[in-house]
Amino acid sequence: MATSVELSTEEGGTYSGPLLDVRNLHVEFRTREGVARAVNGVEYSVDAGETLAVLGESGSGKSVTAQAIMGILDSPPGFVTQGKIIFQGRDLLTLGGEERRKVRGARMAMIFQDALSSLNPVLNVGEQLGEMFTVHRGMSRKEARARAVELMERVRIPAAKERIRSYPHQFSGGMRQRVMIAMAMALEPELIIADEPTTALDVTVQAQVMDLLAELQREYNMGLILITHDLGVVADVADKIAVMYAGRIVETSPVHDIYRAPAHPYTKGLLDSIPRLDQKGQELYAIKGLPPNLLHIPSGCAFHPRCPRARDVCRTDDPPLYRVSQHRASACHFWKETLGDDSVPSDDT
Amino acid sequence: MTTASRPTTPEPSDGRPADREPILQVRDLVKHFPLTQGIVFKRQVGAVQAVDGVSFDLFPGETLGIVGESGCGKSTVAKLLMNLEEPTSGEILYRGEDITKLSGRALKAVRRNIQMVFQDPYTSLNPRMTVGDIIGEPYEIHPEVAPKGDRRKRVQELLDVVGLNPEYINRYPHQFSGGQRQRIGIARGLALRPEVIVADEPVSALDVSVQAQVVNLMERLQDEFNLSYMFIAHDLSIVRHISDRVGVMYLGKIVEVGADAEIYEHPTHPYTQALLSAVPVPDPEARQYRERIILSGDVPSPANPPSGCRFRTRCWKARERCVVEEPLLAVPEAFRGTGGPAAHDSACHFAEEKPVVPRER
Numbered sequence: 098m099a100t101s102v103e104l105s106t107e108e109g110g111t112y113s114g115p116l117l118d119v120r121n122l123h124v125e126f127r128t129r130e131g132v133a134r135a136v137n138g139v140e141y142s143v144d145a146g147e148t149l150a151v152l153g154e155s156g157s158g159k160s161v162t163a164q165a166i167m168g169i170l171d172s173p174p175g176f177v178t179q180g181k182i183i184f185q186g187r188d189l190l191t192l193g194g195e196e197r198r199k200v201r202g203a204r205m206a207m208i209f210q211d212a213l214s215s216l217n218p219v220l221n222v223g224e225q226l227g228e229m230f231t232v233h234r235g236m237s238r239k240e241a242r243a244r245a246v247e248l249m250e251r252v253r254i255p256a257a258k259e260r261i262r263s264y265p266h267q268f269s270g271g272m273r274q275r276v277m278i279a280m281a282m283a284l285e286p287e288l289i290i291a292d293e294p295t296t297a298l299d300v301t302v303q304a305q306v307m308d309l310l311a312e313l314q315r316e317y318n319m320g321l322i323l324i325t326h327d328l329g330v331v332a333d334v335a336d337k338i339a340v341m342y343a344g345r346i347v348e349t350s351p352v353h354d355i356y357r358a359p360a361h362p363y364t365k366g367l368l369d370s371i372p373r374l375d376q377k378g379q380e381l382y383a384i385k386g387l388p389p390n391l392l393h394i395p396s397g398c399a400f401h402p403r404c405p406r407a408r409d410v411c412r413t414d415d416p417p418l419y420r421v422s423q424h425r426a427s428a429c430h431f432w433k434e435t436l437g438d439d440s441v442p443s444d445d446t
Numbered sequence: 447m448t449t450a451s452r453p454t455t456p457e458p459s460d461g462r463p464a465d466r467e468p469i470l471q472v473r474d475l476v477k478h479f480p481l482t483q484g485i486v487f488k489r490q491v492g493a494v495q496a497v498d499g500v501s502f503d504l505f506p507g508e509t510l511g512i513v514g515e516s517g518c519g520k521s522t523v524a525k526l527l528m529n530l531e532e533p534t535s536g537e538i539l540y541r542g543e544d545i546t547k548l549s550g551r552a553l554k555a556v557r558r559n560i561q562m563v564f565q566d567p568y569t570s571l572n573p574r575m576t577v578g579d580i581i582g583e584p585y586e587i588h589p590e591v592a593p594k595g596d597r598r599k600r601v602q603e604l605l606d607v608v609g610l611n612p613e614y615i616n617r618y619p620h621q622f623s624g625g626q627r628q629r630i631g632i633a634r635g636l637a638l639r640p641e642v643i644v645a646d647e648p649v650s651a652l653d654v655s656v657q658a659q660v661v662n663l664m665e666r667l668q669d670e671f672n673l674s675y676m677f678i679a680h681d682l683s684i685v686r687h688i689s690d691r692v693g694v695m696y697l698g699k700i701v702e703v704g705a706d707a708e709i710y711e712h713p714t715h716p717y718t719q720a721l722l723s724a725v726p727v728p729d730p731e732a733r734q735y736r737e738r739i740i741l742s743g744d745v746p747s748p749a750n751p752p753s754g755c756r757f758r759t760r761c762w763k764a765r766e767r768c769v770v771e772e773p774l775l776a777v778p779e780a781f782r783g784t785g786g787p788a789a790h791d792s793a794c795h796f797a798e799e800k801p802v803v804p805r806e807r
């Protein structure tokens with residue numbers, strides 16, 4: 098097997114950039130009602146062993162970006178119209194179908210929110226896990242089966258030897274999510290994209306599943322893109338965050354900085370609108386209005402109709418991703434003022 | 447990092463206004479759904495014990511939050527209160543009168559005063575009815591509240607009250623966003639001027655920013671109309687925000703109940719402690735000093751709950767006594783008469799305090 102590919106560039110040199118580097122990605126859906134611009138210049142990167150959380154409200158383009166990276170975009174109606182998806186030094190968008198398929202599954206894998214609809218209902222989990230090894234690794238069925246049991250034990254499914262004959266619907270939500278994680282881990286990929294992996298689960302089960310994911314990530318030094326709208330989950334596991342709004346990244350930052358002092362009014366609004374567990378607050382802050390219709394994204398800064406800080410320039414000029422510090426960027430004309438809002442020196446040292 | 451000292455505890459109080467009578471008293475409420483086998487000759491082979499002996503009070507103007515994992519019986523309690531299910535046994539007293547025994551006009555009169563708001567703003571509104579018809583529908587059943595000629599004006603007032611444009615009265619649900627639809631559901635819930643609103647996961651399907659708008663609206667309406675809420679949710683932070691008292695359910699039973707600070711800052715039941723410790727808090731600094739209780743296994747089937755304490759199969763403190771003796775919901779002996787915040791109802795033989803909620807920035 099050609100393992101050197103992943104480390105060499107087209108020019109033959111060694112690649113030393115991030116594991117995954119998404120640059121200026123644009124995706125649109127051409128529907129009967131018009132063109133929905135779901136992803137409008139997304140930029141983010143993730144390194145081996147690193148967890149990037151992609152945060153945003155529903156419809157902000159988190160999943161579509163992930164589907165474009167995985168090469169599983171629903172097309173038509175969806176089309177990547179611009180950009181680069183550089184994975185281990187190669188732009189995936191330039192690869193042919195066969196090569197792309199090899200990357201998917203073996204090098205990068207995805208975990209979905211709804212395990213029941215993404216697992217095959219008519220195959221037992223042993224057959225589904227085993228298939229990964231027979232198809233991709235050319236193992237015999239017996240070998241594959243043994244590996245499947247190992248995997249199930251690895252994701253801590255009790256009585257793996259017996260449960261391997263069970264069908265997806267016979268597992269609880271949490272156990273099913275473990276089966277999905279096992280599937281994703283089977284070929285030891287370098288990158289895992291988890292799209293709302295615990296959104297449908299109760300907090301106690303969510304904690305079990307997130308723990309497992311973090312442990313596996315450490316063990317295999319994988320890059321992890323965690324898509325979520327839960328600011329609590331992000332604070333718990335992420336190294337860095339990309340906040341999405343209307344198909345764009347509006348802020349990227351290491352996790353600690355963004356919670357201490359957001360540099361974009363949308364991030365600030367999100368943080369202010371969540372109630373706290375450790376004390377009873379006053380009235381909640383609420384971002385006014387609604388997320389935009391992607392058929393008619395507002396001019397200038399897409400957030401301006403909802404932004405408490407908006408001025409005339411925001412209605413006309415689309416803010417670029419301004420560099421805030423070495424590892425931070427914000428797509429707000431007034432990021433300095435926004436930072437100033439909160440940048441009281443932290444007192445917890 | 448220094449461990450921040452906890453804030454001083456609010457007055458030890460169980461949150462019950464002593465001078466007021468409860469508006470709702472639920473006593474030993476039980477709902478078992480029969481499990482049958484066979485198609486022609488149905489035999490009962492068991493029962494799903496969805497709700498199994500639940501008691502609580504609801505006071506005028508207060509919010510009682512109910513939390514617990516999926517399947518623990520929260521929605522079934524709501525449906526029983528709404529008379530959408532018939533209880534297997536138990537009493538629901540509304541101003542002292544058992545509504546499970548009422549029928550006909552007497553029942554109808556009581557039902558007017560208890561209304562419900564549902565979780566899913568996408569499916570709970572009839573897509574073929576206009577907003578005006580949806581909000582005004584309760585007047586068809588209770589015409590005495592608003593005579594025909596008055597209704598349109600009433601509905602427009604209600605739209606205004608929940609922050610929607612009264613001119614939207616002829617629009618259809620699909621023309622609204624999730625948050626707006628939830629406002630429509632709330633307006634309908636308010637139409638008959640009820641005293642009690644049972645809200646089953648009213649904001650769970652909404653995005654954070656919109657969730658805050660709806661929660662604020664509910665709080666404003668509560669003050670304005672002196673409503674009592676039973677607020678069901680699985681988001682423990684939202685429940686703390688809105689509730690005066692909180693009940694924690696596990697497998698068809700309330701295992702702990704008390705004022706919000708008693709439950710969140712002084713939980714004594716292991717299940718409450720595990721539940722709270724598992725909530726991810728939006729503060730990365732909290733990672734270092736939080737202690738998470740990771741429960742093993744899944745919730746057992748409510749058709750076949752464990753003997754003794756129902757939580758014992760997942761409880762790290764379980765002992766022999768927990769297998770044979772069911773713990774009752776009462777102030778645990780250890781805290782009885784202390785008057786402190788740990789002295790609230792908790793159904794555990796070995797109840798003890800354990801702070802589990804990390805302090806945020």
Ligand SMILES: Nc1ncnc2c1ncn2[C@@H]1O[C@H](COP(=O)(O)OP(=O)(O)OP(=O)(O)O)[C@@H](O)[C@H]1O
Nearest residue numbers: 479494496515516517518519520521522523680748
């Ligand atoms: N009509 C019914 N027939 C049989 N079993 C039922 C019925 N309705 C509910 N149950 C069962 O009763 C138990 C409690 O269900 P309930 O809907 O009250 O849970 P819940 O706490 O509201 O859960 P969730 O958080 O998922 O909404 C579950 O085991 C459920 O499967």
Ligand SMILES: Nc1ncnc2c1ncn2[C@@H]1O[C@H](COP(=O)(O)OP(=O)(O)O)[C@@H](O)[C@H]1O
Nearest residue numbers: 126135154155156157158159160161171174391
């Ligand atoms: N197959 C599709 N056809 C048309 N529009 C789509 C399709 N998939 C997603 N979209 C649209 O793209 C936008 C972004 O969606 P998505 O990435 O799923 O959001 P989220 O951030 O919630 O994951 C949404 O407006 C959605 O309706």
Ligand code: SF4
Nearest residue numbers: 398401404411429430
């Ligand atoms: S650019 Fe203007 S409208 Fe956009 S977030 Fe910044 S201040 Fe608000």
Ligand code: SF4
Nearest residue numbers: 755758761768794795
């Ligand atoms: S009674 Fe026993 S099993 Fe139940 S919660 Fe208390 S210690 Fe745990």
Ligand SMILES: [Mg+2]
Nearest residue numbers: 159160161292
């Ligand atoms: Mg999504």
Ligand SMILES: [Mg+2]
Nearest residue numbers: 520521522646
């Ligand atoms: Mg429910």
